[in-house]
Amino acid sequence: MSLLSIDNLSVNVETSGEERTVLNGLKLQINPGEVHAIMGPNGSGKSTLAHVVARKPGYSIQSGVVLFKNQLLNEMEPEEVAQLGLFLGFQYPVEIPGVSNMEFLKASSDSVNKARSKEPESTTDFMKRVRSIASSLDLDQEFLKRGVNEGFSGGEKKRNEILQMLVLKPDLALLDETDSGLDIDALKTVSNGVNAFRDSSNGVLLITHYQRLLDYVVPDFVHVLSEGRIIQSGDKSLALELESKGYAWLK
Amino acid sequence: MSQNIDRSESFMSLSDGEAMENTSLILASAQQLERWKYTKSSDVLELFLDTNVGEENTVITNAESSSIHVSDSGLKIEEIGRESPIAAFGLRKFEKINKIQIDGNLEEPVTLKQRGQPLPLLIEINDNASCQLHEFVDCEADAAVMTWIKMGKNSSLVHSRNSFRETGKHWQVTFNELESGASYTMHNHVKGSETKRQDILINLTGSESNAKVISAGTVNKDKKLDLQIICDHSTPRTTSHQRIDHVAFENGSTTFNGRIHILEHASGCNAQLKNRSLAMGSETTINAKPELEIYNDDVQCSHGSTIGQIDETQLFYMRSRGIEQKEAHAILCEGFLRETISGPLSASATSNLIPER
Numbered sequence: 001m002s003l004l005s006i007d008n009l010s011v012n013v014e015t016s017g018e019e020r021t022v023l024n025g026l027k028l029q030i031n032p033g034e035v036h037a038i039m040g041p042n043g044s045g046k047s048t049l050a051h052v053v054a055r056k057p058g059y060s061i062q063s064g065v066v067l068f069k070n071q072l073l074n075e076m077e078p079e080e081v082a083q084l085g086l087f088l089g090f091q092y093p094v095e096i097p098g099v100s101n102m103e104f105l106k107a108s109s110d111s112v113n114k115a116r117s118k119e120p121e122s123t124t125d126f127m128k129r130v131r132s133i134a135s136s137l138d139l140d141q142e143f144l145k146r147g148v149n150e151g152f153s154g155g156e157k158k159r160n161e162i163l164q165m166l167v168l169k170p171d172l173a174l175l176d177e178t179d180s181g182l183d184i185d186a187l188k189t190v191s192n193g194v195n196a197f198r199d200s201s202n203g204v205l206l207i208t209h210y211q212r213l214l215d216y217v218v219p220d221f222v223h224v225l226s227e228g229r230i231i232q233s234g235d236k237s238l239a240l241e242l243e244s245k246g247y248a249w250l251k
Numbered sequence: 252m253s254q255n256i257d258r259s260e261s262f263m264s265l266s267d268g269e270a271m272e273n274t275s276l277i278l279a280s281a282q283q284l285e286r287w288k289y290t291k292s293s294d295v296l297e298l299f300l301d302t303n304v305g306e307e308n309t310v311i312t313n314a315e316s317s318s319i320h321v322s323d324s325g326l327k328i329e330e331i332g333r334e335s336p337i338a339a340f341g342l343r344k345f346e347k348i349n350k351i352q353i354d355g356n357l358e359e360p361v362t363l364k365q366r367g368q369p370l371p372l373l374i375e376i377n378d379n380a381s382c383q384l385h386e387f388v389d390c391e392a393d394a395a396v397m398t399w400i401k402m403g404k405n406s407s408l409v410h411s412r413n414s415f416r417e418t419g420k421h422w423q424v425t426f427n428e429l430e431s432g433a434s435y436t437m438h439n440h441v442k443g444s445e446t447k448r449q450d451i452l453i454n455l456t457g458s459e460s461n462a463k464v465i466s467a468g469t470v471n472k473d474k475k476l477d478l479q480i481i482c483d484h485s486t487p488r489t490t491s492h493q494r495i496d497h498v499a500f501e502n503g504s505t506t507f508n509g510r511i512h513i514l515e516h517a518s519g520c521n522a523q524l525k526n527r528s529l530a531m532g533s534e535t536t537i538n539a540k541p542e543l544e545i546y547n548d549d550v551q552c553s554h555g556s557t558i559g560q561i562d563e564t565q566l567f568y569m570r571s572r573g574i575e576q577k578e579a580h581a582i583l584c585e586g587f588l589r590e591t592i593s594g595p596l597s598a599s600a601t602s603n604l605i606p607e608r
Binding site: 082088 | 563571575579583586588589
């Protein structure tokens with residue numbers, strides 16, 4: 001059984017009173033144990049794809065199906081998708097003043113466990129686990145007490161996204177430009193986090209502009225998205241080719 | 252704005268209606284533009300007239316301390332005069348007002364429980380004295396609660412007030428006068444009721460005195476809260492800081508009117524006011540009016556007010572982590588209020604103001 005199966009997906013979005021198509025007959029399949037990377041020029045629909053799969057409000061699915069663990073996502077609420085085991089790492093993580101990181105993580109973890117009819121993890125065990133993961137990502141323990149992403153640098157926000165992913169242990173992680181704004185050391189740290197996460201039972205979808213992330217997190221498949229559909233797929237060598245040639249040769 | 256109003260003994264011989272009008276006029280001159288306010292003082296002044304009072308309604312703990320003196324104020328109406336028109340009105344109605352005098356540095360907080368229809372209360376903090384006041388306003392029925400705080404030179408007061416009763420009409424008035432070097436901090440936590448108006452009137456009469464008001468309020472369905480703060484910088488180098496957050500739930504109504512007033516000769520003052528209001532349901536009403544009135548160029552002042560709903564991006568972020576929408580709303584509301592729930596009574600404020608998840 002595939003983790004994610006997208007078939008013939010077309011999506012519209014309304015901006016300034018005008019509807020436009022942002023995904024146009026997109027097909028993609030991700031199996032357990034696979035890491036996929038999606039590259040493409042600005043405005044090609046990369047982030048939109050992640051948002052649609054995570055069921056962000058505002059997108060209208062015109063046709064096609066999105067199956068996650070064999071369940072139809074098309075009409076699900078964002079929290080239902082997350083509870084099912086899907087994680088979206090944000091390109092621009094949101095600041096939530098007044099809500100501590102630790103409290104936010106515990107609320108997330110408890111909600112996911114509750115939806116799966118599991119007992120909540122004891123607060124002591126949970127805090128111990130979170131602290132250990134934070135250390136592995138070079139995140140100061142103080143960050144756990146601060147408001148979610150409040151006053152964090154760009155790199156700290158991205159590491160915080162990886163922290164959340166490792167704590168929630170999803171089956172599929174969509175990481176939307178997690179490498180943007182990272183210096184080389186932070187990129188290595190984040191990549192180590194992603195590599196620690198990946199195993200034979202889960203999947204990762206990396207959305208990126210740059211090949212350099214793929215030096216550290218080696219993908220099984222690379223896809224090129226253009227005008228809302230995948231126009232080319234290949235292995236890691238495709239990313240290297242894109243790095244040297246750009247996207248124009250694919251059109 | 253000053254008006255020549257008779258506040259002498261003849262005040263005692265006026266009819267209720269005349270006395271009420273007289274007091275409204277004094278308030279109008281003291282607070283300027285009272286007629287603009289959303290809850291008229293003329294409406295809430297009636298609360299003084301329609302209730303019976305009992306001394307036992309004000310309970311003070313720690314009264315055995317040698318630094319605390321509890322008594323009838325002994326003041327006459329002409330001594331109260333213009334300083335506290337509400338106290339004058341209360342004295343007229345009740346013939347006396349209570350007094351607490353602090354003349355040392357108290358380590359234990361003074362707890363004040365205001366119930367029923369309490370007598371107006373004068374709190375005098377002597378020069379160099381300091382204390383913490385924990386005030387619980389818990390009047391079930393309609394009530395007017397007046398507290399008049401006079402702070403001596405270099406005195407200090409941390410005043411925490413929790414007022415969570417949602418039944419009845421309430422008017423809570425606090426007058427504060429600070430002599431030079433005095434420091435006043437108020438942590439105000441409040442829930443709206445049928446009508447709840449809070450007036451906090453601060454007069455920084457002594458140089459280098461400072462006042463800080465941090466207030467968190469919520470208004471549930473069909474309830475109303477009206478918070479009025481006036482901070483008069485009457486002398487040089489005085490500072491004030493107001494931080495006010497309100498949350499209105501479905502059909503709730505909240506008003507904030509904060510005014511900073513810096514007099515002509517009060518140079519070197521610093522006054523800051525920040526107000527945020529969050530609408531958490533449909534049909535909420537939020538009024539916000541921050542005001543600056545400055546007659547001196549050598550000052551630092553700022554004021555700002557925002558009104559909004561739950562941020563959709565924050566909401567999606569939480570839901571994308573598996574948190575149900577209702578719980579996400581509650582957490583975001585909690586996060587909003589946590590920035591102003593503060594001070595020694597913050598634990599009970601958190602449990603009373605923040606909706607259950």
